[in-house]
Amino acid sequence: MHEISIAQSIIEIAEAKARQENSRCIQVIKIRLGEFTTVVREALEFAFEVARLETLAENARLEIESVAMTVRCVICGSVSNPVRAVCLICPQCGLPLEVVSGEEFQVEYIEIQIEAERV
Numbered sequence: 001m002h003e004i005s006i007a008q009s010i011i012e013i014a015e016a017k018a019r020q021e022n023s024r025c026i027q028v029i030k031i032r033l034g035e036f037t038t039v040v041r042e043a044l045e046f047a048f049e050v051a052r053l054e055t056l057a058e059n060a061r062l063e064i065e066s067v068a069m070t071v072r073c074v075i076c077g078s079v080s081n082p083v084r085a086v087c088l089i090c091p092q093c094g095l096p097l098e099v100v101s102g103e104e105f106q107v108e109y110i111e112i113q114i115e116a117e118r119v
């Protein structure tokens with residue numbers, strides 16, 4: 001189950017950011033997850049629940065935005081969304097398609113609680 005190590009790296013990224021901002025509490029972590037990754041959303045959510053314990057993200061909410069997979073033919077440029085059965089061949093040319101989106105896996109933003117200094 002590699003989702004655990006992914007969840008851990010998400011938290012590490014968020015913690016690094018929080019430390020930068022002198023915050024000790026991460027509130028929201030939003031990530032973009034492409035459909036064309038091997039990451040299972042439910043497994044990642046579960047892994048996050050476990051991995052966040054005793055970190056700055058202990059009370060953080062994980063938001064996952066799914067990014068649909070799109071592919072493009074390198075010859076005719078036609079863009080499509082392959083349906084489930086991933087067939088990466090252009091219906092027009094019969095040539096391999098390149099993946100345009102859906103491979104995303106990134107931390108989009110992190111909301112942190114700023115320490116009470118300014119209040």
Ligand SMILES: [Zn+2]
Nearest residue numbers: 073076090093
């Ligand atoms: Zn084509």
